[in-house]
Amino acid sequence: MKLISYVITISTILALTDYFKAVEDMYPQLQKDRDYTEERLPAKILKIRKKDGIQILSIAVHGGRIEPETDKIAKKLYEKVKPYRQKSVLYNFISKIDSIQSGKIKTNRCKTTQCCKTIKGSSGNVTDNKAFSKSKCESFNKVPEDECEKVCYLNAAHITSTEFMTGKLKGVLPCRYPISFHGYSDRNDVENLPVDIVLGGFSSQKHKLAQEFYKISKKYRVAVCISSSECRVYDPSKSFDNRIEIKASSLSGDSKNNFVNKGILGCGLQVELSYTFRIKGPTLEKYWDKLINAIVNTIPYEGKDIC
Known part of the structure; x- marks a missing residue:
């Protein structure tokens, strides 16, 4: 799944992206009533x-x-x-699902990300970054992997x-x-x-x-x-x-x-x-x-x- 569709979500105007391009891409990945209604x-x-x-x-x-x-x-x-x-x-x-904005309140899910460099630790592996917890990402059915788009992504349910x-x-x-x-x-x-x-x-x-x-x-x-x-x-x-x-x-x-x-x-x-x-x-x-x-x-x- 590619990261698509830039969305301005913070006042400093950093470009973030939607995890899914369209709702039909999202439906197979997220569970109704558990992840969205x-x-x-x-x-x-x-x-x-x-x-x-x-x-x-x-x-x-x-x-x-x-x-x-x-x-x-x-x-x-x-x-x-x-x-x-x-x-x-x-x-x-x-x-x-916790999002960019709800994260300002409090969230126990994975932290938001801006780019591969932020996601990956010093050795280039996702698991080296302390901001990510494998167990928390698994609860979202997104196990950390080498590619940015496969990392637990907070804004997943946002479709522009x-x-x-x-x-x-x-x-x-x-x-x-x-x-x-x-x-x-x-x-x-x-x-x-x-x-x-x-x-x-x-x-x-x-x-x-x-x-x-x-x-x-x-x-x-x-x-x-x-x-x-x-x-x-x-x-x-x-x-x-x-x-x-x-x-x-x-x-x-x-x-x-x-x-x-x-x-x-x-x-x-x-x-x-x-x-x-x-x-x-x-x-x-x-x-x-x-x-x-x-x-x-x-x-x-x-x-x-x-x-």
Whole structure:
């Protein structure tokens, strides 16, 4: 299995890779319910008719231990919209495997790696590196060997959004408006100030959402990406071009191959949440709710307004 698909996962912007290229590569290697679960609600999916208007698909494909708390936040949105958008759906892919980010809390699995040189000890053998325990890697069914890709790899259940697709997601995606939640490690803008939320995807909602969340809560800073090279922090006193820039190409969601842009009209909303926004602080859930309210308040009224 080759290491493929670069993913930016830490604020110092080191390039890491997904262990598996696609979900179908992962399924034979990982065990359902032990290593991962899929959550899709409701149990019975209702067919959407024209009179139903815009129905939401709330998604977290890196839930559980990959990008912690994203699945909980996706579920909050689903529960908020379900009473009046009754054919909305929740899809979560939840990993039980320790990841780059969950490792910041505590993990008893193998340490993460960046390259062969890091993995192998001074003699060139994996077993010479004290960061690796043969027994722990065996519990993950990945016994250390000479090749990097065969080492117990913490981010194994992460499939990048341009490659992620499952039957359960594909079955509900085309006729709904996707809103996907992801997590990133804390990063700053070009003036070295923290940015807590990055909004991307092809949906036009991201501009109104940034404005709405700013009004509801001035505590957190929100950036909007109009392309992979144009991400700027929302500031009501400045035009987009004059706002502070953040380097966030990996968070922009501006690929047509990203599942979030494969829903109704080909325009979805990607919501990237910093580690601090998701993990730190006793009052976080209050701000999660404020974010959900801001999303609900700015959902496009008609299909023509999505893009």
